[in-house]
Amino acid sequence: MVWIQWSFWLFCLSLVRAEGFYKSDPNVIELTSANFDKVIQRTNYTTLVEFYAPWCGYCQQLKRSIQSAAKSLDGVVQVAAVNCDEAVNKNLCAQNRITSYPTIMVYRPPKIALDRPYEERPKLHNHANEVYKGERKLKPMVDFALSRVKNYVKKLLRFTKFEQALGGTHKNQYAMVLFSKRDKIPPLFKAITLDWLGMIDAFLIWNDKLAGISDFEIANLPNISQFLQQIESKANETNSVFVVFDRFNDDYHLFEGEPFNKKAIAEFLHQFGTPNEGPSTKRESFLTALKTNKKAPKKSKPKSKSKSKGSPMEQDEL
Ligand SMILES: *[C@@H]1O[C@H](CO)[C@@H](O)[C@H](O)[C@H]1NC(C)=O
Numbered sequence: 001m002v003w004i005q006w007s008f009w010l011f012c013l014s015l016v017r018a019e020g021f022y023k024s025d026p027n028v029i030e031l032t033s034a035n036f037d038k039v040i041q042r043t044n045y046t047t048l049v050e051f052y053a054p055w056c057g058y059c060q061q062l063k064r065s066i067q068s069a070a071k072s073l074d075g076v077v078q079v080a081a082v083n084c085d086e087a088v089n090k091n092l093c094a095q096n097r098i099t100s101y102p103t104i105m106v107y108r109p110p111k112i113a114l115d116r117p118y119e120e121r122p123k124l125h126n127h128a129n130e131v132y133k134g135e136r137k138l139k140p141m142v143d144f145a146l147s148r149v150k151n152y153v154k155k156l157l158r159f160t161k162f163e164q165a166l167g168g169t170h171k172n173q174y175a176m177v178l179f180s181k182r183d184k185i186p187p188l189f190k191a192i193t194l195d196w197l198g199m200i201d202a203f204l205i206w207n208d209k210l211a212g213i214s215d216f217e218i219a220n221l222p223n224i225s226q227f228l229q230q231i232e233s234k235a236n237e238t239n240s241v242f243v244v245f246d247r248f249n250d251d252y253h254l255f256e257g258e259p260f261n262k263k264a265i266a267e268f269l270h271q272f273g274t275p276n277e278g279p280s281t282k283r284e285s286f287l288t289a290l291k292t293n294k295k296a297p298k299k300s301k302p303k304s305k306s307k308s309k310g311s312p313m314e315q316d317e318l
Pocket residue numbers: 042043044112121124197198276277
């Protein structure tokens with residue numbers, strides 16, 4: 001009797017061991033020592049990583065939450081997993097001092113001082129890491145990951161701040177501004193800003209701060225000033241307004257696409273420069289291939305239902 005139970009248990013064990021948990025999940029990247037650094041270190045994105053072993057009960061319980069977290073963090077925080085049971089990953093798990101399963105870690109890039117010359121900026125492989133010690137539930141995990149996203153969006157507290165933000169001398173030709181219905185920087189806007197980091201400056205102003213802007217003028221930018229003078233009524237009509245200002249040519253480009261999501265906004269922004277990360281980049285194809293475990297990346301992956309409703313830029317949480 002004891003022997004039957006034992007062999008049955010071994011049999012089950014061999015079944016779970018055969019596959020990583022997330023091999024077929026479209027949002028979770030299964031990492032190995034071969035791609036760990038490339039995925040986690042060579043990016044301006046934050047990554048949540050679960051170190052697990054397929055036989056561990058707590059890991060099995062956590063699986064669904066990790067999958068849901070990956071779905072809601074898609075495009076904002078990378079979500080990955082390392083199967084420490086695989087022989088090739090033993091060293092990787094040891095290097096990351098994994099002593100129990102599951103261990104959830106968050107890796108985040110150093111803050112880049114964009115006003116410093118490129119050579120003096122910290123190198124991207126110096127990601128800081130920390131062990132997540134909170135509750136192993138969806139919302140706390142997602143909130144924690146979002147709190148570790150580097151923010152490069154500057155909030156303008158008054159419309160008069162446009163004087164500095166758009167006027168004067170700047171290294172970058174373009175500045176993107178979200179005239180926002182809420183006094184809060186949406187995670188999605190932070191992510192878009194990461195993609196164009198060092199190429200397009202990013203600002204947010206709460207629509208409640210626009211009262212009185214109809215007389216406002218920025219020296220030497222009459223065309224942009226005229227746009228700003230009319231922004232209040234435009235912002236009153238619509239939810240949020242997203243515009244790219246061309247400081248060098250006193251011009252502006254209003255985003256009028258639908259829907260108001262990362263893919264559509266990225267498509268719009270590609271006319272101002274080609275980023276290293278984000279939609280339609282080589283890096284994204286590389287990540288998609290890892291997620292779907294296929295050699296050739298798919299051109300358009302099916303959209304999840306939750307994404308099509310509402311506009312992510314408007315939501316408190318994604
Ligand atoms: C990260 O941000 C910096 C901005 O200084 C940029 O040079 C770099 O290309 C970005 N992305 C990656 C993947 O390195």
